[in-house]
Amino acid sequence: MNYQPLKYIYKASRDATANTLLLLHGTGGDENDLLPIAGELGANFNILSLRGNVSEGGMPRFFRRLGMGVFDEQDLVFRTNEMVAFIKELAIREKFDAGKLIALGYSNGANIAGSTLLLYPDFLAGAILYRPMQPFAIIGAGVKTSKRIPVFMSNGTTDPTIDPAATRIYVGTLKNAGFDVTHHSLPTGHNLTRQDLQLSADWYKKEFITLNPA
Numbered sequence: 001m002n003y004q005p006l007k008y009i010y011k012a013s014r015d016a017t018a019n020t021l022l023l024l025h026g027t028g029g030d031e032n033d034l035l036p037i038a039g040e041l042g043a044n045f046n047i048l049s050l051r052g053n054v055s056e057g058g059m060p061r062f063f064r065r066l067g068m069g070v071f072d073e074q075d076l077v078f079r080t081n082e083m084v085a086f087i088k089e090l091a092i093r094e095k096f097d098a099g100k101l102i103a104l105g106y107s108n109g110a111n112i113a114g115s116t117l118l119l120y121p122d123f124l125a126g127a128i129l130y131r132p133m134q135p136f137a138i139i140g141a142g143v144k145t146s147k148r149i150p151v152f153m154s155n156g157t158t159d160p161t162i163d164p165a166a167t168r169i170y171v172g173t174l175k176n177a178g179f180d181v182t183h184h185s186l187p188t189g190h191n192l193t194r195q196d197l198q199l200s201a202d203w204y205k206k207e208f209i210t211l212n213p214a
């Protein structure tokens with residue numbers, strides 16, 4: 001199968017050297033969904049918001065699944081490669097720095113962001129993963145990032161779709177791969193809450209504004 005382009009929204013900030021927030025929606029969403037959440041993190045970044053190329057009964061997704069929480073890993077690898085190739089091309093066309101991408105993904109979008117961290121450990125400069133699941137059942141010990149890449153994760157303790165024990169394993173996997181993970185277990189379900197937004201906005205400010213001003 002050949003790579004297909006992804007539908008997207010790109011909004012350039014005034015500063016061409018700024019970070020770019022890469023927005024990745026959840027199942028059934030689209031490239032408009034996370035724009036208000038990006039606004040919670042500030043304004044001094046470009047925004048690249050993608051729509052997943054897979055349709056599940058008309059609902060956009062970033063990769064196929066075989067059942068609830070059971071991923072088609074072959075498709076996930078293909079779709080991750082497709083997305084990364086698309087972003088690299090787009091960076092040239094839209095003139096943003098592909099080395100300053102911070103993914104912000106919810107649910108299915110968080111899972112392709114996690115897959116990107118694992119398949120391309122030095123590609124993203126950071127990631128915000130809301131309600132993620134470990135994207136691959138087995139992750140080789142050889143997966144290592146060579147940079148300091150901060151990763152924010154938040155899960156809900158009453159989320160019926162994600163087992164807290166599996167989340168603890170995923171956090172350990174990302175840490176073993178060298179990612180600097182900040183993880184929050186919140187007293188909520190699968191939906192995003194104000195607390196997710198506040199904690200991730202504080203994390204973003206600490207990691208990307210205070211420590212690394214653009």
Ligand code: MLT
Nearest residue numbers: 027065068069107108111
């Ligand atoms: C996924 O398929 O990525 C997860 O099950 C989350 C979801 O999108 O429902």
